[in-house]
Amino acid sequence: VQLQASGGGSVQAGGSLSLSCAFSGLTMSNFGLGWFRQAPGKEREGIACVSNSDGWTEYADSVRFRFTVDRDGLKNVAILRMNNLKPEDTAVYYCASMWGASCRLNAWEYEHWGRGTLVTVSS
Numbered sequence: 421v422q423l424q425a426s427g428g429g430s431v432q433a434g435g436s437l438s439l440s441c442a443f444s445g446l447t448m449s450n451f452g453l454g455w456f457r458q459a460p461g462k463e464r465e466g467i468a469c470v471s472n473s474d475g476w477t478e479y480a481d482s483v484r485f486r487f488t489v490d491r492d493g494l495k496n497v498a499i500l501r502m503n504n505l506k507p508e509d510t511a512v513y514y515c516a517s518m519w520g521a522s523c524r525l526n527a528w529e530y531e532h533w534g535r536g537t538l539v540t541v542s543s
Contacts, residue, residue: 421445423453423534425515430540435505439537441498441515449473452523453491453498454530457511457539464514466525468500473521480525483509505541512536 427439441453454469467480468489477489483502491498498515514537516530 421517421532423515423517423532425513425534425537428513428537428539430542431505433506433541433543435541436501436503437505437539438502439500439513439515439539441500441534443496443498443515443517443534446472446496446517448519450519450521452518452520453489454516454518454523454525454527455487455489455498455500456514456516456527456530457509458514458536459508459511462511464527465511466527469523469525470498471521471523476522478523478525502539505539507541507543510539510541512538 423443458464467483470477470489486504488501516533518530
């Protein structure tokens with residue numbers, strides 16, 4: 421299994437950015453794709469996930485109503501759309517995969533991780 425996050429960059433507060441997670445090797449249909457982030461000096465935080473089987477999503481309170489996650493099974497891509505970005509959203513963002521019919525935001529449940537992409541939000 422391989423995953424690669426991309427799309428990071430710099431944006432001003434209030435702006436928007438979309439991240440992509442290209443994945444391969446997930447041969448079974450029941451898996452979840454999660455987005456995590458880690459800011460300097462802070463622990464890794466699960467922020468959003470989507471179930472591949474039925475599109476079920478979960479969000480952390482910190483991003484709910486601002487971020488949306490979706491997947492495109494045909495293209496093997498998961499998208500994280502981030503709106504109304506805040507300086508506290510500055511972090512390295514990672515995508516990861518877990519097996520199962522649903523998804524959760526616990527990092528320990530994710531088996532495969534991609535390299536992160538940096539998002540910087542300036543005030």
